[in-house]
Amino acid sequence: MNAARVRVVSQAPLHADRDYVLYWSVGARRTRANPALDVALRHCRELGKGLVVLDALRVDHPWASRRFHTFIMEGMADVHARYAAAGAVHHGWIEPLPGQGRGLLSALAARACVVVTDDTPTFFLRRMVEAAARKLEVRLEAVDGCGLVPLSSPTREYLRAVDFRRALPTLLDGEGPAADPLDGVRLPPVRLPADVERRWPATPVDPRGLPISQLAPVPLRGGEASALGALAQFLDRIEGYEERRRHPDDDGSSGLSPWLHFGHLSPWTVLDGLRSVAPGPTQPFGVSKSAAAFLDELVTWRELSFHTAHIRPGYDQYSSLPKWARTTLADHECDPREAIYDLDTLAAAATADPVWNAAQRQLMVEGRIHNTLRMLWGKRVLAWTKTAPEAFSRLVELNNRFAIDGRDPNSWSGIAWCFGRYDRPWPSRPVFGAVRTMTSNSTSRKVRMNSYIKRWTP
Numbered sequence: 001m002n003a004a005r006v007r008v009v010s011q012a013p014l015h016a017d018r019d020y021v022l023y024w025s026v027g028a029r030r031t032r033a034n035p036a037l038d039v040a041l042r043h044c045r046e047l048g049k050g051l052v053v054l055d056a057l058r059v060d061h062p063w064a065s066r067r068f069h070t071f072i073m074e075g076m077a078d079v080h081a082r083y084a085a086a087g088a089v090h091h092g093w094i095e096p097l098p099g100q101g102r103g104l105l106s107a108l109a110a111r112a113c114v115v116v117t118d119d120t121p122t123f124f125l126r127r128m129v130e131a132a133a134r135k136l137e138v139r140l141e142a143v144d145g146c147g148l149v150p151l152s153s154p155t156r157e158y159l160r161a162v163d164f165r166r167a168l169p170t171l172l173d174g175e176g177p178a179a180d181p182l183d184g185v186r187l188p189p190v191r192l193p194a195d196v197e198r199r200w201p202a203t204p205v206d207p208r209g210l211p212i213s214q215l216a217p218v219p220l221r222g223g224e225a226s227a228l229g230a231l232a233q234f235l236d237r238i239e240g241y242e243e244r245r246r247h248p249d250d251d252g253s254s255g256l257s258p259w260l261h262f263g264h265l266s267p268w269t270v271l272d273g274l275r276s277v278a279p280g281p282t283q284p285f286g287v288s289k290s291a292a293a294f295l296d297e298l299v300t301w302r303e304l305s306f307h308t309a310h311i312r313p314g315y316d317q318y319s320s321l322p323k324w325a326r327t328t329l330a331d332h333e334c335d336p337r338e339a340i341y342d343l344d345t346l347a348a349a350a351t352a353d354p355v356w357n358a359a360q361r362q363l364m365v366e367g368r369i370h371n372t373l374r375m376l377w378g379k380r381v382l383a384w385t386k387t388a389p390e391a392f393s394r395l396v397e398l399n400n401r402f403a404i405d406g407r408d409p410n411s412w413s414g415i416a417w418c419f420g421r422y423d424r425p426w427p428s429r430p431v432f433g434a435v436r437t438m439t440s441n442s443t444s445r446k447v448r449m450n451s452y453i454k455r456w457t458p
């Protein structure tokens with residue numbers, strides 16, 4: 001384990017005389033290739049203690065819905081069985097009403113030698129961990145399991161993917177986490193504290209009864225098992241990815257982003273799979289051309305997003321966009337728009353653009369949009385909104401409300417890309433100024449999407 005991945009968030013003492021090691025799983029909700037779990041298990045070995053895993057789900061976080069709860073709860077069921085087989089106690093707890101989870105972490109931490117958690121740079125997760133650290137009277141370590149490049153590795157911000165890609169060989173972590181750290185492990189027995197059993201029992205919960213948005217679940221199952229199944233299917237069709245991925249009709253991308261987002265699937269597991277089925281000469285990973293094209297998305301683009309979120313304060317705000325982009329968009333604020341749509345019209349896929357509506361419908365039903373159309377989807381909202389900052393916040397709302405992979409560093413970087421982040425100035429156009437434009441007509445000419453549009457048009 002690269003020590004740079006471990007951040008001591010609370011310097012309170014480690015209490016070797018207490019009952020167990022506590023792993024507070026908040027980002028990497030998986031048992032395989034998980035650096036935080038490696039650290040927790042190392043503490044267990046060194047202290048001769050068992051492991052308690054707290055996997056709690058609040059009802060009051062922004063955009064909480066039955067769609068996301070269902071996916072996360074399916075993931076909890078998978079890890080529960082695997083932890084139990086290793087002798088660990090996995091406490092999967094769903095908060096029934098806002099505020100009822102208050103005190104649960106402290107109650108578990110009061111009997112813990114040390115608390116280990118995931119270091120996740122986005123959404124409310126890091127703030128939540130920092131707030132917990134101020135209260136706990138036990139050492140709290142946050143472990144970065146986000147990707148192959150440790151979050152702390154680049155000491156400067158990368159403003160273009162090309163520079164991050166070039167620097168990758170020097171930034172990549174040589175060591176990965178254990179592929180399956182629970183394999184063959186038998187931990188010392190451990191019990192939950194009685195007050196936790198009594199006040200926060202892990203009883204089955206139906207998300208239909210929770211005070212959250214009742215947005216319907218997506219036709220995918222959450223959890224490690226489904227993630228590994230989807231990965232295996234994708235590995236079978238990896239060759240030709242770089243061409244097939246462009247065309248909505250071919251649907252040639254991996255579809256792995258939901259499981260990556262919820263931490264059900266580790267990027268190291270994906271890399272191992274690619275190396276075994278598609279070895280080749282392309283560096284730095286030693287894989288085939290198609291596998292390298294895929295890793296360019298998974299590592300260069302995904303981890304660039306994580307690094308921006310980690311290093312740039314306000315990465316999720318319009319004000320964090322490059323100055324040239326904000327200036328040119330402001331200069332064109334008074335340009336006439338082809339149409340102006342409000343948030344409800346957009347959310348209902350009721351614009352006059354059939355391509356955009358198709359993408360929005362796929363988002364509503366499946367919780368995803370084909371990547372090519374996701375870029376178009378974002379750019380069009382900029383064309384149809386009075387001001388660029390307003391368009392930015394509408395896209396954040398639509399993406400994070402509906403997308404199963406939303407509320408991710410990639411959410412904000414994908415949206416920000418539509419407004420010029422990681423890009424350069426282009427010849428000036430109405431409304432967009434020097435920000436790159438995309439139109440439905442030009443996209444229709446370049447990619448195959450007739451079947452896609454038919455499928456997503458009522």
Ligand SMILES: Cc1cc2nc3c(=O)[nH]c(=O)nc-3n(C[C@H](O)[C@H](O)[C@H](O)COP(=O)(O)OP(=O)(O)OC[C@H]3O[C@@H](n4cnc5c(N)ncnc54)[C@H](O)[C@@H]3O)c2cc1C
Nearest residue numbers: 253254255256257297298301302371378405406410411414
């Ligand atoms: C407006 C907009 C919003 C977006 N919102 C999200 C989001 O909420 N969550 C999300 O995960 N991605 C988002 N993206 C990035 C990208 O569209 C998705 O990651 C990709 O379509 C997911 O499908 P896939 O897993 O089949 O991708 P694949 O092509 O199979 O790629 C593999 C993995 O690489 C990463 N990746 C692929 N493309 C990108 C990219 N452009 N930027 C960063 N990482 C990438 C993802 O983790 C993806 O799962 C957004 C892009 C745009 C333009």
